[in-house]
Amino acid sequence: GAGVSQTPSNKVTEKGKYVELRCDPISGHTALYWYRQSLGQGPEFLIYFQGTGAADDSGLPNDRFFAVRPEGSVSTLKIQRTERGDSAVYLCASSLLGGADTQYFGPGTRLTVL
């Protein structure tokens, strides 16, 4: 079956612009996660959705970052007024029920802010 997909695979934008990154989880998975991976680092947790609601958004770095999952499936990570420090690979993962279930990762979106 299809895995987690993310679009676009690459995004180049200018400082100050607004970007949206999309994640399509595995069908039927109720939990969805966003992580950010900077060059040479491991992924860092951003936000966790259980269904349509954000169960844990403690990893969002500031109020420029926002994520939604309106129908409990596809999620969009939104970044306002992008900064060069936002450049990273943004990874999405999903799991069947959340909690301690295995998370399945997508290929990521590489964001470059010039």
Place this chain on the structure above:
Amino acid sequence: KQEVTQIPAALSVPEGENLVLNCSFTDSAIYNLQWFRQDPGKGLTSLLLIQSSQREQTSGRLNASLDKSSGRSTLYIAASQPGDSATYLCAVRLNTGTASKLTFGTGTRLQVTL
């Protein structure tokens, strides 16, 4: 705050050698520990997951051990092959709250040469 460290940061071995990758974590109150593989431009692939009550897990040529009290895990790869070349990440899930988010190490970049 949980911190996860992986040593070495990079490793190069000739084909056929056995090798050990190390992972240490500061907070022993973990729910489980997971080893991932990351290939360039791709997402993370789960290799092994060890529950906090377990001491080790095996899959093919891979064996992962867990010593929760000392905050350490090792990933043993037997008879390495060029196809094993990738970055290996360990991640822990804390036994608190929703036990949902993963805290990753910075990874070990492995190269297996012919």
